Amino acid sequence: MSRPKPLSGFPEFLPAQRIVEQLVLASLAQTFELHGFGSIETRALEPMAQLARKGEIDKEIYVVRRLQAERHGAGSAADELGLHFDLTVPFARYVLENSGHLNFPFRRYQIQKVWRGERPQEGRYREFAQADIDVVGQDTLAAHHDVEVARVILEALERLHTDFGVPPVLMRVNNRRLAEGFYRGLGIDDHLAVLQRVDKLDKIGPDAVRALLTGELGLSDEVAGRCLELATISAPDSSFVDRVRSLGITHPLLDEGLDQLAAVVDAGVAAAPGRIVADLKIARGLDYYTGTVYETELAGFEHLGSICSGGRYDSLASDGRTSYPGVGLSIGVTRILVPLLAKGTLTASREVPSCVLVAVDSEETRREADVVAARLRARGIPTEVAPRADRFGKQIRYADRRGIPFVWFSSGEVKDIRTGEQVPADPDVWEPPAEDLRPGVQGS
C-alpha cells in the first residue's frame, strides 16, 4: 500500500497535538463536573427521521447503511440511520427515551464527535468534537439556569486561557423575549419576520435592513428606525437596560427579557470580567431558541465565527404530554484547536506521557531496568524502558527526541537531559519536579 493521504475535513492529531487536546478536554470536563454537570454519551447514529426534523440541515447528514443490507436492497427508509450532526438532537432523544430514569432538572455535559457533510474549510470540518452542557427541566425550567450555563462556560473558557494560553473569548448574549416584547410594544405582530431581517445587520448594513423592514414588511420609517436602534445597543454590563428603556417601549415580554438578560450579563461579568457583552442584534437562527441566545468569539480568530453558541429552548423535547424546556451551550473544540495547533499557539511540553526513560545496559539485564521502571510507576511516575541496549548517547537521544526529561541509569543515577545534571537516586524515593511529572501545554 502506498502512503495514504489525509481525508479533507477529517482532521487528525499527531501525538503531541493529541496531548494538547486531551488536556483541553480534561480541563473542560473538570470545570463542568465542579459545577455538578454529569457526563453522558449517546450513540453516534440516529434514525434519519429524527435527524431530518430540522428541514434545513438535511443536506449535511451522513446516511449509514450496512453493506450487506445495501447489496440486497433491504431496509426501508424508516430503518435508515444517519450520523448525528450535533449533540442536541441525540440529547433530546435520550431525555425522552430515559425520562423515567432521570432526575430533573437534569444537568449533563457531553463531549463527542459529530459529523456534517459540509464543504471543508478553515473552521468547518466533516468530523469534529463538540463539548456541550445543557440543563433540562420537566415542564418548567427556572431562568437562573440561563445564568448558570453562561457562567460555567465562561469559567471553562477562561480556564483554558489562563492555564494553557488559549486566546480569551468574548461572549455575546441576547434574549428573544426582549426583542419580541419590544416589537410587540411597537405594534408589530410578526416579530420573527423582523428578527430575520435585523439578523442581517452585520452583513448588509443598517440602510439595507431599514429598506427590508419598510419595503418587505411595510413598517413605517419610524418603527423601522426603532427596531434598528434596539439592534445597535450593546454593553459590557447591564447598562443596556436603561438604554432600551429610554426608547420608550413597554411590554411585559420586554420586561421579562430585560431582567433575564441583565442577570446573565451581571453573572458573566462577575465570573469572567471583560468576557461578556449584551449585544441586542444577536439572533442565532430562528427556529428553536425562545429566550436567551449566546454566541462567542475567540480573540484574534474572529474569522472562525462563533466557537461556542447556544440558547434557551422552551421545548427541547416533548412526548405530547410532558415538555422538556432546556438551556445550553456547545463549544466547538475542534474548531478552536485545529487553528491554534496549526499556528503553534499551543504546544505540548513533550509527545509521550513518559517522565523517565530507564536505560538498558544489555539485553541480558533488561529485567533489572524493568524492575526500576515498575518501582517508579508504583509511585505514579510514567516510565518507559529503552527499547534497545544501544550506547547511552543513543538512548539519551531516544528520550530527547520525545521530550522525556529524565534518563535513569543502572548505576543508580538519574540525569535531567535538559540541564545535563546527573544525581544518585533511589527509585522508591525520587520524585521529579511536579511540573515534569506529566506533559503540559505551553501557550505562546
Add this chain to the structure above:
Amino acid sequence: MSRPKPLSGFPEFLPAQRIVEQLVLASLAQTFELHGFGSIETRALEPMAQLARKGEIDKEIYVVRRLQAERHGAGSAADELGLHFDLTVPFARYVLENSGHLNFPFRRYQIQKVWRGERPQEGRYREFAQADIDVVGQDTLAAHHDVEVARVILEALERLHTDFGVPPVLMRVNNRRLAEGFYRGLGIDDHLAVLQRVDKLDKIGPDAVRALLTGELGLSDEVAGRCLELATISAPDSSFVDRVRSLGITHPLLDEGLDQLAAVVDAGVAAAPGRIVADLKIARGLDYYTGTVYETELAGFEHLGSICSGGRYDSLASDGRTSYPGVGLSIGVTRILVPLLAKGTLTASREVPSCVLVAVDSEETRREADVVAARLRARGIPTEVAPRADRFGKQIRYADRRGIPFVWFSSGEVKDIRTGEQVPADPDVWEPPAEDLRPGVQGS
C-alpha cells in the same frame, strides 16, 4: 414525538452507569500512560477500499454517504467511506500516513467507539468501545515488546479488579512460531492448514480434529497425534517448555517460539499472578498474526468469549519500501461493562459529580448560595446549588435522590444527609472525606 425506543445493538448508559464507564476508562488510560503509551484518536471513517482489505469482514461494515451525494447519484466507489470496525486498521493507516512525523518504536493507546453491522446479542454490539495498545516498529520490533504489552494489559485489568471489583481475568497466550516450528519439525509444509483444524479443538473435540488431519490433510495417525498432543498442552508458567521438548521435535522456529512464549508467561505471572496461562491450542484467526497471540476470559463471564485479544504482526502496515511490525492487544470495554452494569456487579456511589448541594432560602438570596458554591469549587469540591427555594426537606430529598452526600445551609452549617450529622463549617476551609469528593465505583 412519542417516546423513542432504544436501537438494538447500540447500548447507552444512564448517568450513574456512565460514571462507572468514565472511571474504568480513566483507570485504563492511566495504566497505559504510566507505561509511556500515548493517546491517539483516528477519524471514525475510512475509505471502503481500506476496510475491505480483509475479505471476511466486509459483511459487517457500515457504509457512509452524504445524503446529497446519494440523491444525486454522485460519488464513485473509490470515494466511498465506511465506519471503522476496529482500531487496528485505522491505526495502521495512521502510522503509514504519518510515518515521517512519528518516532519508532511508536507506542500508543486508543480508546474509541467502533461499529459492526452484526446481529446484536449479549457481548456483541453494533456500536462499542475498544481500548487498544500497540507498539509498532520500523522494519524491526524486538520480542520484548510482546512481553511488555501483555504485562501492561494484565496490570490494567488487575487494577480494574482490585479498584472496582471487575471480575479477575485469565489471559491465554500462544505463539504461532512455536506451532509452525513444531509442524515443520514434523515434516508438515502447510502449517496453516493444520492450525486451522487444530483451532476447532474446543468446538468439535480431539477425535474429529484427528479425523480432519488424517482425512483432509493426509497426515499419518502418528503425526496427527503429535499435533494434538501439542495443542492440549497448557500451563500457568513456563513449565510448558519441558512438556513440548519431551515430544522430541526440533526446529529453529520452535526454539524461537518457545523462548518468546516463556518470556511472556513469566512476565505475566510476575505482573499478575494467576492471571495468565500458556495454552498451545489458541490460534486467534489465521490471517495476520505471526508470533505471540493473546486472548482473555473474564471469570464468571466466559460465555462472552474473549474480552481482550491481540497478537504480533510481522507487518502491521507497509508502504512497499518500509514495513511496520507491531504487537498489541484490544480490550472490549463495552463487552465487559454492559453485562456487569446490567447485573449490578458494578455501581456508582452517586449519579452526579456533585459532592455538595448548597440549599437556597429564597430566590432573593440565591446569589449568596452561588457565592458559597463558588468558594467550595475554588478548592476543587464539585458543588451545585439547589434549583428551587423549596422547603429544606425537599431540597435534602433532591440531594438524596442523586446521591449527593452533603447539603450546605445558609446558617453556615453542612449536613451529611446519610448520617444526619450537621456541623458548622467555613466554605473556605471545610473538606469532605476524600472518598466522598468524587463518585466512586462499588463492586459487589
